[in-house]
Amino acid sequence: MRLRCSQSQWPTMASAAEAINDGSGELVPVAAFVDEEHRTRTGGSQVYDREKKPIRIGSPANPTPLPISPPTPQTSQIQEIILYLDSLGVDSFHCLHSHPPLLSTPISQIQSTVDFLLSLGLTIPDLRRIFPMCPDLLTSPTSATVIRATTFLLREARVASPDLRRVIHRRPRLLTCSVERQLRPALYFLQGTIGIEDVSKFTFLLSCSVESKFIPRIEYLQKLGFSYRDTIAMFRRFPSLFCYSIKENFEPKFDYFVVEMGRDLKELVAFPHYFSFSLENRIKPRHGMCVEKGVCLALPTMLKLSKARFRARLEVFCSSSAPVRNSPFWINTHGDDVT
Secondary structure (H helix, E strand, O other): OOOOOOHHHOOOHHHHHHHHHHHHOOOOOEOOOOOHHHHHHOOOOOOOOOOOOOEOOOEOOEOOOOOOOOOOHHHHHHHHHHHHHHHHOOOHHHHHHHOHHHHHOOHHHHHHHHHHHHHOOOOHHHHHHHHHHOOHHHHOOHHHHHHHHHHHHHHOOOOOHHHHHHHHHHOHHHHHOOHHHHHHHHHHHHHHHHOOOOHHHHHHHHHOOHHHHHHHHHHHHHHOOOOHHHHHHHHHHOHHHHHOOHHHHHHHHHHHHHHHOOOOHHHHHHOHHHHHOOHHHHHHHHHHHHHHHOOOOOHHHHHHOOHHHHHHHHHHHHHOOOOOOOOOOHHHHOOOOOO
16 A cells, blocks of 8 residues: 655655554655755745655564674674683683773784693693783783793793793783883892892792882881881891782781880881781781780781680780790790791
């Protein structure tokens, strides 16, 4: 059925659609709308522009299919990356979301990095862990960055070949760092300034910046009252101290140590590991128990023991005549023997 009407009776869009819904089953031409300026110029009369193609409305019974665009090369590449990572069991969505440059990385480069890591002794389960931790590794050039960083770890940082898998597993970001701008300066600082002889035990620090990580923490401890010599000694005894936040770790724990515990700075010089223990779950509860019992234990004894052994040791000190803290026997009796 086709609508027939004079020029003055052309149907509106609504009436034409209504006629189709009544069962016409065909496409119906609808007059184009005339803009407001043209209506004003012609006195509001409706004029049909025959040069314009009429709007065509698809019948619900026979809708006009939308054209399907062929996939672009970039879309095909992204699909290939997703399929490849999924085949390894790697969380491809997390990697792509957290590191968008992966979207434009050639699949050949990703495969090259995977093959190289497997040749080092890493396993597929290792890759499932390290790629979500450090998706940058998937986009780092294999020869220019990943292989050079690996060579540095083996030759200059003196990492033993059997330990390489463990080192990468713990800190995969090492393989994305520039040897000249990052790894080598950090190595020289740890060896020369701090005096750490065997840096291979602390390779996770090699990915840290000397300017933004190491130096600010050294300067902060000096501001707290530690001498430069004592500060360097603290980092040499406990290099992981470089990893702790100044605001979230150093500040609250140092304030509690000085204000609430009232202890001497030299105890922190001897035992910088104090900053590695939880303030709320370990330091405060155990200090409170010591105060309640009237006992002052050395920091290693108070913090390093398990809960059961700490309570047992505390009872021993309470049942015996403990020397006062300024006694020369205090260090020996309440000292670092926590074995």
